[in-house]
Structures are given as C-alpha cells and as structure tokens.
Amino acid sequence: MCTTYLCAVLMDELTGYGRVSIPRLVRLNPCIPYKTRGNGAVAFEIQLHTASYAEKVKELIKARVGELAEIHAEETNPGVVFIREESALRMPYEHLRSLQRFYELAVKDxxxxxxxxxxxxELQIEYYGLKQKRGVIGALAAAAFFMLQQRYPTQYDLTYELIAYRKRERWGTPRVIDAASVWKADAATYPLTWDTVDYANKNLVLAPHSPCPVLFGVRGDRIDAIVRAYELITAEPVEREALFITNQGTDSHLILAEEMQGSLSDYHSYCLEGTVMSEPRPFEGGHVVFQLAIARSREERIDCIAYEPTKQFREIIRSLRVGDEITAYGSFKTRTLNLEKIAVRAMNLKAMRNPRCERCGKRMKSAGQAQGYRCKRCGTYRSSQELETVKRGLDEGLYEVPPVARRHIAKPLIRLRNGCSQKIHPSR
Ligand SMILES: [Zn+2]
Structure with missing residues (x-):
C-alpha cells in the first residue's frame, strides 16, 4: 500500500516496546520499471525497553506488513530486514562498505x-518477505542509508518530510484541504520548505492524487519551518502524522560524468555535458526534442526530450540553438534522455544571416538557390551570407522542471541558493 503509512502505524504501535527513532524515507532509482509508485522504502531504529521484546516486535511488524500490503497488486512484493544494534555497531568496515555500495546501487542502478x-x-541479516520479496531490496537500502548516515553524517545530503495521514473512513474520498491556507503556509516558509505549491501552474503539489492514506506532505530543509507550514495549513482531521528524514530533493539518483563507466544504459539517470546538435522541435503530444552530442564521447548522440507535463520548462528547451553547450540531467531509456534539469553553460551567439545592404540598411533577399543575395531596392549583390552575433532570449545557468513535474528524489534548484557556482533559475 503506502510504505510510509505502514511505517507511521508501526512506529506508533511500537512505542510500548521501546524508543523509536525518526524514520528514514529513501527514494530508490526512479526509473526502475517494476517499482511501486514513488519507489520508496523506510527504516527506523527501536531501542527496546528489554531485549526480550525483540521477537515480539518482529512478529508485530511481519503481521502488519501482511495486513496492510496490497498483496493482490502485481507489483507489491513486500520485504523487511532486521539488523540488531550489536551487529550494526560491530559491523566490520568491509560490510559497511558493501552496504554503502548496495545503497548507491539501489538509488542509481x-x-x-x-x-x-x-x-x-553474507552479512547474516535477518529478512522477511512476501511473494517475490522484491521489497527486501528497498528495505536493505533504507537500513543502509540509516546506518551510513549515522556513521558519516556529513556525507549524505538529506531533507525532511512531514506527512499527514487521513482517517480510514476518508480513504478514497476527495481530500479536504483549504488551498488558501496552503498558499499562505508556502509564502511564510519558502524556501526552507519547497514543492508545496506550483506558482506558474497554480497547483497544490503537497497532496497526492491517488486513493492512498496520505493527506499531504510538507517537504523542506528545516524541521522548524516544516512544522510552521504544517500548522498554517487547514485541512480535514488527520489520523496521525510522521516526520521523515529523507533523500528526497538530493539528486542522489544522478550518475555524474566522473562516475560513469562504459556506455549509457537504460533505467539510469545521468548528468551529461554536451553540445546541442539539432534545433529543438516540437512533436505530437506537446513534447520537445533535440539532439545532444555527448562531450565525453564525441560520436555518441542521444535525443533529449522535455515532455508535455514539464510545462514551461519546454520554453527553455525550445529556446536552445545548435551549438549551445549544455549539461543535461535526466533518466535514460532507448537512446532518449527524459529531461529533469539543464545547465546552459555557453550559448552559441553566432548565426549566418542574409547580408545587410550597406546603402539601404535593408536585409538582402536570396536571389535563388546558390545565386547569392540581392537588395530588393537598389540591386546590390553579395555572394554569401554573413556571420552575425545574435541576441538570445535565454540566460546562462541552471533550469529545472516545475514542481508539478518534479520527481521526489530530484533536487529543487532553490536548495542550491547558497554556494552554487552557476546561476540558478528555480521553478516555483
Ligand atoms: Zn540596397
């Protein structure tokens, strides 16, 4: 069903058995074809009041997973892992390294x-799963994120999300959220909170559209700002709330140039420097495509697409020109990069234009194919076009898709407002 809801229920139920930590919510590779929606997994730590509770707690967790999992849904393959604190603390460095690699794989690969x-x-970790048990991948990745983050706090970028859950009798019914209060909450706390609303598209983005138990989630960089926003929002009564530490909004899924091995492969997300090789062209459905030559391997060319749901981001893509040097960010499949962001690094300001008549100041007209150019008014003749410097309606820097089209894991540009060498154009 909804992994975060299961986690919130468990945390509340488990308080009788021990002290429960702030849970972690990790988003895994967003392009995995057999993922559940959002491809999320959760982890938390419980310090048991007495060691003898361990078996009881595990049984309770297994029972809840069995009850709350939508087991008939084909893509639901729940999995759980249990790591004892002793083994976590005494874990040899190589094992920790293996977990680190596993987390990176689950997010990028x-x-x-x-x-x-x-x-x-190998690590003698206890697990439990239903059906194909595919969920153990996410569970192990989330547990790894938890342990790594505790061990190396500065190495892992993180953000927070406070999620409010609906009362059971309201599941599947339209969500009651006072839109005006959400706009107010955003205005009071942005940019410490983000992706609550979408200004350009006049849309609330904090609430899902699925029949799941989530009423809404407030995302951001600071807990105090998130709580302030939450308190400003007026909505239907909630069943419970849970605050998560997450890898959302961190771009953890992107494979950087220096991390790349071999050629591009499907279901991976990349950050690719290159040169625009074709004029951006719209195609059916409101999408825009252009060809990119990848700097790293000059002969490799791919199509970059800004799909219709990316709305005004397509205008940026449409204003690219052949010869522009850019960095394209997005997920790759069948020779196509589904754009999430671009950095315009150097614009091509040169263009071949029909010559201007020195006498009249008018632009000359073509005198026919391979016939040169002639001034309509005075008949002055030139054999070829001229190289001119053109004005561009585009600015250098980083651009992103709007909040309505953003993946959970993608880093909103506003998070780069301090300490980014490039100019940022956040979409809000
Ligand atoms: Zn003339």
Missing part, C-alpha cells in the same frame, strides 16, 4: 533480487 539475497546472507 538496477539491483537484481539475487544480489540482495546474497548480501543479506
């Missing part, structure tokens, strides 16, 4: 279920 089982066995 495609993990085979056999790989997860092999690592679970």
């Amino acid at each position: 495609v993990v085979a279920i056999e790989h997860a089982f092999a690592l679970l066995n």
Whole structure:
C-alpha cells in the first residue's frame, strides 16, 4: 500500500516496546520499471525497553506488513530486514562498505533480487518477505542509508518530510484541504520548505492524487519551518502524522560524468555535458526534442526530450540553438534522455544571416538557390551570407522542471541558493 503509512502505524504501535527513532524515507532509482509508485522504502531504529521484546516486535511488524500490503497488486512484493544494534555497531568496515555500495546501487542502478539475497546472507541479516520479496531490496537500502548516515553524517545530503495521514473512513474520498491556507503556509516558509505549491501552474503539489492514506506532505530543509507550514495549513482531521528524514530533493539518483563507466544504459539517470546538435522541435503530444552530442564521447548522440507535463520548462528547451553547450540531467531509456534539469553553460551567439545592404540598411533577399543575395531596392549583390552575433532570449545557468513535474528524489534548484557556482533559475 503506502510504505510510509505502514511505517507511521508501526512506529506508533511500537512505542510500548521501546524508543523509536525518526524514520528514514529513501527514494530508490526512479526509473526502475517494476517499482511501486514513488519507489520508496523506510527504516527506523527501536531501542527496546528489554531485549526480550525483540521477537515480539518482529512478529508485530511481519503481521502488519501482511495486513496492510496490497498483496493482490502485481507489483507489491513486500520485504523487511532486521539488523540488531550489536551487529550494526560491530559491523566490520568491509560490510559497511558493501552496504554503502548496495545503497548507491539501489538509488542509481538496477539491483537484481539475487544480489540482495546474497548480501543479506553474507552479512547474516535477518529478512522477511512476501511473494517475490522484491521489497527486501528497498528495505536493505533504507537500513543502509540509516546506518551510513549515522556513521558519516556529513556525507549524505538529506531533507525532511512531514506527512499527514487521513482517517480510514476518508480513504478514497476527495481530500479536504483549504488551498488558501496552503498558499499562505508556502509564502511564510519558502524556501526552507519547497514543492508545496506550483506558482506558474497554480497547483497544490503537497497532496497526492491517488486513493492512498496520505493527506499531504510538507517537504523542506528545516524541521522548524516544516512544522510552521504544517500548522498554517487547514485541512480535514488527520489520523496521525510522521516526520521523515529523507533523500528526497538530493539528486542522489544522478550518475555524474566522473562516475560513469562504459556506455549509457537504460533505467539510469545521468548528468551529461554536451553540445546541442539539432534545433529543438516540437512533436505530437506537446513534447520537445533535440539532439545532444555527448562531450565525453564525441560520436555518441542521444535525443533529449522535455515532455508535455514539464510545462514551461519546454520554453527553455525550445529556446536552445545548435551549438549551445549544455549539461543535461535526466533518466535514460532507448537512446532518449527524459529531461529533469539543464545547465546552459555557453550559448552559441553566432548565426549566418542574409547580408545587410550597406546603402539601404535593408536585409538582402536570396536571389535563388546558390545565386547569392540581392537588395530588393537598389540591386546590390553579395555572394554569401554573413556571420552575425545574435541576441538570445535565454540566460546562462541552471533550469529545472516545475514542481508539478518534479520527481521526489530530484533536487529543487532553490536548495542550491547558497554556494552554487552557476546561476540558478528555480521553478516555483
Ligand atoms: Zn540596397
């Protein structure tokens, strides 16, 4: 069903057995074809009041997973892992390194279920799963994120999300949220909170559209700002709330140029420097496409597409020109990059234009194919076009899709407002 809801329910139920930490919500590779929506997984730590509760707690967790999982849904393959604190604390460095690699793989790459089982066995980690148990991949990745973050707090970028859950009798009914209060909450706390609303598209983005138990979530960089925004929002009564530490809004899914090995492969997200090789062209459905030559391997060319749901971002893409040097960010599939962001690094300001008549100041007209150019008024003749410097309606720097089209894991540009060498154009 909704992994975060299951987590929130468990945390409340488990308070009788021990002290429960702030849970982690990790978003895994967003292009995995057999993912559940959002491809999220959760982890938390519980310090048991007495060691004898361990088995009881595990049984309770297994029971809830069994109850709350939408087991009939084909893509639902729940999985849980349990790591004891002693083994977590005493974990040898190589094991920690293996977990680190596993987390990176789960976020950026495609993990085979056999790989997860092999690592679970090697590290002697207890697990539980239903059906194909594919969920153990996410569970192990979330647990790894938790442990790594505790061990190396500065190495992992993180953000927060406070999620409010609906009362059970309201599930599947239209959500009651006072829009005006949400706009007010955003105005009072942005940019410490973000992706609550979409100004350009006049849309609330904090609430999902699915029949899931989530009423809405407030995302941001600081807990105090998130709580302030939450308190300003007027909505239907909630069943419970939960605050998560997350890898949302961090771009953890992107494979950078220096991390790339071999050629581009499907279901991965990249950050690619290159040169625009074709004029951007619209195609059916409101999408825009252009060809990019990748700087790293000059002969490699791919199509970059800004799809219709990316709205005004397509205008930026349409204003690119052949010869522009850019960095394209997005997920790759069948020789196509689905754009999430671009950095305009150097614009091509040169263009071949029909010559201007020195006498009249008018632009000359073509005198026919390969016939040169002639002034309509005085008949002055030139054999070829001229190279001119053109004005561009585009500014250098980073551009992104609007909040309505943003993936959970994609970093909103506003988070780069302090300490980014490039100019940022946040979409709000
Ligand atoms: Zn003339």
